[in-house]
Amino acid sequence: MKIIACNSNRPLAEAVAAALNIPLAQASVRRFADMEIFVEIHENVRGEDVFVIQSTSYPANDNLMELLITLDALRRASARRITAVIPYFGYARQDRKSGSRTPISAKLVANLITEAGANRVLTMDLHAGQIQGFFDIPVDNMFSAPLYARDIQQHYAGRELMVVSPDVGGVVRARAIATRLHTDLAIIDKRRERAGVSEVMNVIGEVQGRDCILVDDIVDSGGTLVNAAEALIKNGARSASVYVTHGVFSGGAVARVGASPIEKMVVTDSILATEAVRVSRNIRTVTIAPLLAEAMRRISEESSVSTLFC
Incomplete structure (x- = not known):
């Protein structure tokens, strides 16, 4: 397995990698002068089980785009399976129509993550449990x-x-x-x-x-x-x-x-x-680093994640 850290919470990604005794994969997430986001993976990930750690917290839109572009880069690099590890899932509070002519933004974000290339999502304490049903891919919602x-x-x-x-x-x-x-x-x-x-x-x-x-x-x-x-x-x-x-x-x-x-x-x-x-x-x-690390290990080994809730 390989672990890639985007920019929203690098200390957490480093703690997770340390708990798994796996170095973070070499990748760069940077911006052009007009603030366009550019992602480059500096290691071979063909056929690998890759985990991308990124919370979509403030600035939510920038961090979400970093995640989406990283997922696309990994898909085009022929990663075998890509898991989006999203400790904090932004837009989760927009999980239903709160009034006439309002969006269900959590569903839109779920579609974006899936279409960008994620095969699985690992997250933590979703604001509303039904958000798992917004995805057409497996979602592991960890509890604190x-x-x-x-x-x-x-x-x-x-x-x-x-x-x-x-x-x-x-x-x-x-x-x-x-x-x-x-x-x-x-x-x-x-x-x-x-x-x-x-x-x-x-x-x-x-x-x-x-x-x-x-x-x-x-x-x-x-x-x-x-x-x-x-x-x-x-x-x-x-x-x-x-x-x-x-x-x-x-x-x-x-x-x-x-x-x-x-x-x-x-x-x-x-x-x-x-x-x-x-x-x-x-x-x-x-810290939730040990909990995330154990969940990621079990996903990679195709073993049970639900026993972590016991």
């Missing part, structure tokens, strides 16, 4: 639940925990971690009374005196999670921490989290951390 359950057990041992979903749509994700921790589950019910009026947060579940763990897949502006943490503290929770897979952190999100009552926010390195994230007082990063 086992990783986070172990981390919570290490850092919150002996505390009376309550796992909390920040909205009704995230209940399945939160329940998976609550089941592993053998703890209770609470839900934040958020609603907007009318346009221009801030959301009202109601807590479904008894959080009085509990150390609450909010679980979500994406933190973008941070508003929902900060509001949820404030609602939990207001309802008598002893503390509020957050475990989220993809740290998008757009705008002033890092400052917003830093000024909030969130005790600790834990994110994975599916998206390359900015300097603001690295120096934040209450944001901690855990």
